Amino acid sequence: MASxxxxxxxxxxxxxxxxxxxxQQDATFLRLREMGLLVGTRVTLVRTAPxxxxxxxxxxxxxxxxxxxxxxxxxxxxxP
Amino acid sequence: xxxxxxxxxxxxxSPAARAPVYALVGNPNxxxxxxxxxxxxxxxxxxxxxxxxxxxxxxxxxSQHGQPITVIDLPGTYxxxxxxxxxxxxxxxxxxxxxxxxxxxxxxxxxDAANLERNLYLVHQILDLGRPVIVVLNMMDLAVQAGLNIRxxxxxxxxxxxxxxxxxxxxxxxxELRLAMSRPDLPLARHxxxxxAPIAPAVSEIAASLVENDLKLPLIAxxxxxxxxxxxxxxxxxxxxxxxxxxxxxxxxxxxxxxxxGTDWAGILVNSRYEAIGNLATEVVLRAxxxxxxxxxxxxxxVTHPVWGWLVLGVVMTLLFVSIFTLAQAPMDWIxxxxxxxxxxxxGHMPAGDLRDLITDGAIGGVxxxxxxxxQIMILFFFIGLLESTGYMARAAFIMDRLMSRVGLNGKSxxxxxxSYACAIPGIMATRTIEDAKDRLVTILVAPLMSCSARLPVxxxxxxxxxxxxxxxLVAKVGIMLLMYTLGTAGAFGFAWLFKRTLLKGAPPxxxxxxxxxxxxxxxxxxxxxxxxxxxxxxxxxxxILGISxxxxxxxxxxKAPAGATPTQQLxxxxxxxxxxxxxxxxxxxxxxxxxxxxLISSFAxxxxxxxxxxxxxxxxxxxxxxxxxxxxxxxxRWPDGxxxxxxxxxxSLMIFYVFAMQCMSTIAVVRRETNSWRWPxxxxxxxxxxxxxxxxIVYQTGRALGF
Numbered sequence: 001m002a003s004x005x006x007x008x009x010x011x012x013x014x015x016x017x018x019x020x021x022x023x024q025q026d027a028t029f030l031r032l033r034e035m036g037l038l039v040g041t042r043v044t045l046v047r048t049a050p051x052x053x054x055x056x057x058x059x060x061x062x063x064x065x066x067x068x069x070x071x072x073x074x075x076x077x078x079x080p
Numbered sequence: 081x082x083x084x085x086x087x088x089x090x091x092x093x094s095p096a097a098r099a100p101v102y103a104l105v106g107n108p109n110x111x112x113x114x115x116x117x118x119x120x121x122x123x124x125x126x127x128x129x130x131x132x133x134x135x136x137x138x139x140x141x142x143s144q145h146g147q148p149i150t151v152i153d154l155p156g157t158y159x160x161x162x163x164x165x166x167x168x169x170x171x172x173x174x175x176x177x178x179x180x181x182x183x184x185x186x187x188x189x190x191x192d193a194a195n196l197e198r199n200l201y202l203v204h205q206i207l208d209l210g211r212p213v214i215v216v217l218n219m220m221d222l223a224v225q226a227g228l229n230i231r232x233x234x235x236x237x238x239x240x241x242x243x244x245x246x247x248x249x250x251x252x253x254x255x256e257l258r259l260a261m262s263r264p265d266l267p268l269a270r271h272x273x274x275x276x277a278p279i280a281p282a283v284s285e286i287a288a289s290l291v292e293n294d295l296k297l298p299l300i301a302x303x304x305x306x307x308x309x310x311x312x313x314x315x316x317x318x319x320x321x322x323x324x325x326x327x328x329x330x331x332x333x334x335x336x337x338x339x340x341x342g343t344d345w346a347g348i349l350v351n352s353r354y355e356a357i358g359n360l361a362t363e364v365v366l367r368a369x370x371x372x373x374x375x376x377x378x379x380x381x382x383v384t385h386p387v388w389g390w391l392v393l394g395v396v397m398t399l400l401f402v403s404i405f406t407l408a409q410a411p412m413d414w415i416x417x418x419x420x421x422x423x424x425x426x427x428g429h430m431p432a433g434d435l436r437d438l439i440t441d442g443a444i445g446g447v448x449x450x451x452x453x454x455x456q457i458m459i460l461f462f463f464i465g466l467l468e469s470t471g472y473m474a475r476a477a478f479i480m481d482r483l484m485s486r487v488g489l490n491g492k493s494x495x496x497x498x499x500s501y502a503c504a505i506p507g508i509m510a511t512r513t514i515e516d517a518k519d520r521l522v523t524i525l526v527a528p529l530m531s532c533s534a535r536l537p538v539x540x541x542x543x544x545x546x547x548x549x550x551x552x553x554l555v556a557k558v559g560i561m562l563l564m565y566t567l568g569t570a571g572a573f574g575f576a577w578l579f580k581r582t583l584l585k586g587a588p589p590x591x592x593x594x595x596x597x598x599x600x601x602x603x604x605x606x607x608x609x610x611x612x613x614x615x616x617x618x619x620x621x622x623x624x625i626l627g628i629s630x631x632x633x634x635x636x637x638x639x640k641a642p643a644g645a646t647p648t649q650q651l652x653x654x655x656x657x658x659x660x661x662x663x664x665x666x667x668x669x670x671x672x673x674x675x676x677x678x679x680l681i682s683s684f685a686x687x688x689x690x691x692x693x694x695x696x697x698x699x700x701x702x703x704x705x706x707x708x709x710x711x712x713x714x715x716x717x718r719w720p721d722g723x724x725x726x727x728x729x730x731x732x733s734l735m736i737f738y739v740f741a742m743q744c745m746s747t748i749a750v751v752r753r754e755t756n757s758w759r760w761p762x763x764x765x766x767x768x769x770x771x772x773x774x775x776x777x778i779v780y781q782t783g784r785a786l787g788f
Contacts, residue, residue: 032590033351034158035159035592038351039351050384050479053482054478054481054491056380056384056595062594063594064594064595065481065593065595066591070590
């Protein structure tokens with residue numbers, strides 16, 4: 001009953017998802033993973049900034065911001 | 081200095097003759113500075129790591145028996161895989177790679193209890209170092225509020241090292257922490273962490289090479305090998321010992337092999353650490369059901385709201401500026417009168433002569449004109465600290481990021497640039513929160529284009545001379561003033577855009593920013609930081625300011641005019657006057673004569689000095705409250721051929737020149753410190769003053785052609 005994978009940037013405000021995939025061998029996202037957003041981790045899109053970008057995400061109980069352009073590289077599976 | 085492994089003893093067995101040196105490390109926003117201040121109080125020394133613009137903070141605390149213990153406060157980081165020079169310093173000090181700082185004997189690792197898993201990642205890396213570690217579980221109160229029950233004893237047992245529950249803000253747990261720090265026999269962590277299979281052979285090979293070729297201790301070598309594998313671009317900073325060629329070769333051959341196989345080696349390491357942390361967390365953290373939205377969530381619903389968010393930002397910034405200008409006024413006046421009193425006192429106690437004038441007019445007068453700005457600078461430091469410690473700073477960056485990204489910067493540049501409307505110095509010093517070196521440099525380069533408060537008296541005088549009629553509507557005056565602020569702002573963003581496209585281009589790094597929970601500000605921490613930054617400014621800029629003040633005084637005082645000459649005559653024939661004459665061919669196309677030239681030169685002390693210099697040049701007594709006599713003197717000024725000097729067009733040109741020109745020695749001194757070279761302040765002075773000249777030339781010549 002897995003739903004279709006979408007980009008993290010396409011997640012609706014308030015919705016949660018599980019990280020499916022990062023770009024292959026791209027060191028750019030290493031810090032994000034070191035901060036606990038791993039493949040399999042649940043993430044919630046809390047809100048977007050007043051101008052629509054960046055995104056405010058909730059991961060492992062804390063909040064972080066990520067730009068839409070960067071989030072578009074991360075594939076997630078929306079939680080039902 | 082690394083000793084061959086058979087000579088150096090393991091750290092736990094080091095003789096008790098010397099008290100151990102602790103390194104304090106932790107994630108950003110976990111209360112690290114609060115703990116450092118609580119432990120060391122005022123016994124802190126703030127400097128810089130040689131070769132990099134990273135603050136080095138060392139403090140002294142005392143053991144239960146009154147023995148001094150040294151604590152090094154290392155820059156906060158989420159991981160030892162460095163992404164910025166600050167983080168590289170933390171990594172290199174802990175690994176003993178820096179020649180200027182000995183490897184600390186023990187590590188104090190502060191952890192946000194409400195955010196345990198992410199914080200334990202850094203702890204996990206640090207346990208690899210093979211040094212005794214004490215874990216400080218800070219913000220236990222917040223963890224409880226978040227519905228988390230942390231079994232401290234269990235964590236202690238699992239890790240095999242002391243874990244101290246603590247609330248640094250109100251001093252809870254400090255006694256226990258001191259007790260633990262005083263222990264002569266801290267245990268090493270029971271840290272059975274197996275390196276994942278595909279990586280393990282590489283780690284052993286690199287570690288072996290580190291022992292053999294880089295003379296590392298075996299314990300550290302394993303930790304360093306693991307870190308080398310996750311280092312993204314191995315941020316190297318000046319002062320750290322480079323890796324041997326052999327080790328680099330081995331590292332690169334493994335990386336090549338993995339890349340060909342499609343092995344995500346860094347990712348495997350991170351996952352494996354989080355797996356270990358996850359197992360630990362399930363043992364240690366008990367979740368007391370789900371809790372509703374926290375106070376922080378409720379505040380954020382307003383503060384980052386699409387409509388209310390802007391309103392809050394506007395109110396906060398307005399409040400900031402209103403208080404800077406109102407609160408600073410009294411101390412500024414006080415400093416002004418007291419430097420004058422001091423100068424008078426010296427005058428009364430010294431025989432008349434050049435030495436007396438050097439002290440009163442050169443040193444006291446010159447330094448006084450900068451120190452006058454100190455209250456403003458300190459209030460700004462205080463507010464920036466307040467914004468940081470409450471958590472609002474991150475929200476302002478979150479809201480402004482979209483706009484700042486238009487010119488290639490990120491939201492973190494917003495507060496430094498905004499602060500520069502009051503004074504560029506705190507703004508430039510606040511850029512340290514920007515991790516990306518290029519973004520930080522661009523912000524520093526454009527910050528002085530924001531019209532600072534020292535330009536205000538110049539604008540006011542010029543507007544008075546431009547629109548001398550008192551009946552001219554206030555709207556016109558305000559309009560011109562706004563135009564100048566807009567010009568400077570547009571210039572700053574335009575140049576930021578240009579620099580990011582040309583000089584400092586490059587793929588922007590991933591912009592990740594934590595939005596920490598809101599907290600009540602730690603007033604003591606904010607005050608300490610304010611004093612510390614003001615001290616740095618005075619020490620670093622002080623010598624430059626004193627030196628240039630004396631030079632400027634000398635230029636105006638020599639050579640001596642014949643006895644009985646007025647100050648106006650004296651200045652006219654002084655070196656400064658001659659410099660004004662020498663400058664005249666350059667500034668004549670802008671509509672300025674040599675007398676204005678003197679004003680431009682003297683502005684290097686502080687831009688507002690232009691006003692008092694004009695007073696001397698045109699022999700007009702005036703004060704800040706009443707510029708009318710000076711205004712009238714300016715109106716009466718003529719070129720030798722009888723043309724009016726201060727035509728409305730010249731006044732406007734002069735204002736535009738002041739918007740863009742770099743004329744502030746304090747800023748130059750601070751940029752020198754923050755960029756660690758003379759190259760950037762020099763470049764900044766040239767590009768700003770060049771732009772000022774070109775734009776003023778265009779405006780003046782166009783105006784002339786149109787018949788103004």
